[in-house]
Amino acid sequence: MPETASGPPAARSRRRTALLAGGVLTAVAAVTAGVLAAAGSGGGRQQARTADGLRHTTVEVTSAHCGRGWTHPEPGRQVFELRNTSGAAAEVYLTDAKTGAVYGEVEGLAPGTERPIRVTLGKGAYAFKCLPDDADAVTGPTVQITGGNVRSGPAAVPVTQQQLIPPTLAYQKWIGARTVELANKTDVLRAAIDRGDLPAARAAWLPAHLVYERMGAAYGTFGDADSAINRTTAGLSGGVRDAGFTGFHRVEYGLWHGESAGSLRGPAGRLDQAVHALRDSWPDQRMDPADVGLRAHEILENTVQLELTGRTDYGSGTNLATARANLDGTRVLLGCLRPLLKTRDKDLSGLDSWMTRARRTLDGGEHDGHWTALDALPRAQREKIDADLGELVERLADVAALTDVRRTA
Incomplete structure (x- = not known):
């Protein structure tokens, strides 16, 4: 299933709260140490590999600039640090640009906060989707990964x-x-x-x-x-x-x-x-x-x-x-x-x-x-x-x- 990061308690859905209790939170916590180690050198730029051995990329979450910051796409296991610089809480999905399948998601990302998701991406087209509270969804620019033999996933095609x-x-x-x-x-x-x-x-x-x-x-x-x-x-x-x-x-x-x-x-x-x-x-x-x-x-x-x-x-x-x-x-x-x-x-x-x-x-x-x-x-x-x-x-x-x-x- 796609990587899920928890939001503030009031913003969590019943389903994802249950899943976090079942073990997904452990995966998010495992990323945190590496994120904190890199936070001091952050900004909105691509970041080098950190203590967890993974590549970290800071991505902006706003209605005007959903997904900005992902400028050097590479295949493999990696971490995106989603930073909400807007004035409203938002859900954020990393999606397959063609199928809409969700590779990673963050719920209840409050203004001024940052939260990581960890995903594995191979050759393909991807886009971040930002869904602010009480506002329409915004899809960011499509990013192409062209090389490597890495298999993407897991991902979930949303159901209605x-x-x-x-x-x-x-x-x-x-x-x-x-x-x-x-x-x-x-x-x-x-x-x-x-x-x-x-x-x-x-x-x-x-x-x-x-x-x-x-x-x-x-x-x-x-x-x-x-x-x-x-x-x-x-x-x-x-x-x-x-x-x-x-x-x-x-x-x-x-x-x-x-x-x-x-x-x-x-x-x-x-x-x-x-x-x-x-x-x-x-x-x-x-x-x-x-x-x-x-x-x-x-x-x-x-x-x-x-x-x-x-x-x-x-x-x-x-x-x-x-x-x-x-x-x-x-x-x-x-x-x-x-x-x-x-x-x-x-x-x-x-x-x-x-x-x-x-x-x-x-x-x-x-x-x-x-x-x-x-x-x-x-x-x-x-x-x-x-x-x-x-x-x-x-x-x-x-x-x-x-x-x-x-x-x-």
Whole structure:
């Protein structure tokens, strides 16, 4: 994906903030030492190689002089120090002059500030695009690189909101079918508790919960329904005894901690009502197309943070099953996005391979329909699960970046 530099917190988009947390910021920080070493000799001129061994070029960011300063183009790995000498904050893209593909970008570049991007450029035509706040985009002069055998990249051809509508609608339709399935399975869970059959309720709990866990990319659209259906004790002063502790995990706690069927009828009934309300309201909901690529990354990011740490286990010991369901949900969303990714993600086959690897790794925790609890896993197996899912999360960050809706005008 293209190099991304973070702007001031108020100027960052939700997607890029998430990506910075995932590791892109490290690449930007690695450049900083070299930039600081060269800052004293700066000006608006081409700079020599610095402590990082890369060529540094100071580029001006203004509406009148977007990209001024890049006068001696060369191929290879290099750093552009983007200096905003205007009176307004701006986004800045380094683009392929022919295709519009973005090789590097800076968000929220405030007046009087400077920020680096690091890119690899080969033979081709390039141009900086400056997008000031509350003003039209300005494209700077085209710069030609004519020599060398360096391969440019990575880069992302921007997607439009319109292009994201078909995959979003396809995913919404899939979610609609899942809400029906969820209601049916939650009915089974509630019925078992109502008749006092706790073994049957424990058997029914996981199938119902996994349906919900496969729907992770839609949680933001669910609104308050998500808390009613799948809340944990996080932020609740009363913990598991707090009246705000509701949904699947409240029922899970009771089923695996010796509570009576009578005490669980209320929580199970409220869970069932919340699920039916979600099913009935879903046809009127609309997901934001700009969010779907980010969700593909967030689902498994949350899995690593919550499920693989055991923070969401309230007695059933089924975190690995939940992680597997999250993976299934991610695969569905990637399938909807595939038409856009095929022309943008050069490592899509590699992502597919890691999805398959993660599935096999998680499936190693299931035996004859029973899932091993995290604390019962051998250390080597748990480390492998953590490593494989962690690597997959890093690769999914590219999907979020490639499907980001960027300003073009």
